[in-house]
Amino acid sequence: MTVGVPQRWHVYVVDLERRVGTKPGKQRPCLTIQPVEIGQAGLQSTVVLPITTKLVRGDAFPLRVRLPAGVCRLVTDSDVLVDQIRAWDNELFREDLGILPEALQQEVRGALAEFLDLA
16 A cells, blocks of 8 residues: 655655665655655655664764654654665555654754755
8 A cells, every 4th residue: 555645754664675785674664855846746756764773872963863752653762864865666655654743854954954065
C-alpha cells in the first residue's frame, strides 16, 4: 500500500530495499524534506532523510539531528541522517507516522543549510 504524494516534514516508513555500503537499508522511518508542490508536479520520487536508532555520542550536528522517543510515533530516540539525502520512489512509502514538530523542523533546516554550506 502506498500513501500518495508524501507531505513535507512528515515521517514515513519507507522501503529502502537492501543495504549497500553506508546506505541504510530495510523499511525504516524517513523524513520528507521536499516541498509538496514539487511532488504534485508529477515527480515519481520524493527527497527524504533516513532516520536511524543507531545513535552517536555527543553532538553530531549538522550530520545528525536527534528526535526524542514519542515524536512521530518513534519508540526510541533516533537520529535524522542529514548526510544521507536521497530521492526515493513514492511507491515505496508505506505509512505516514505524522508531522515533525516545528522546533525540530527548524533544527533540520539549520542542519541542512550548514551541511550543504547554504548558511
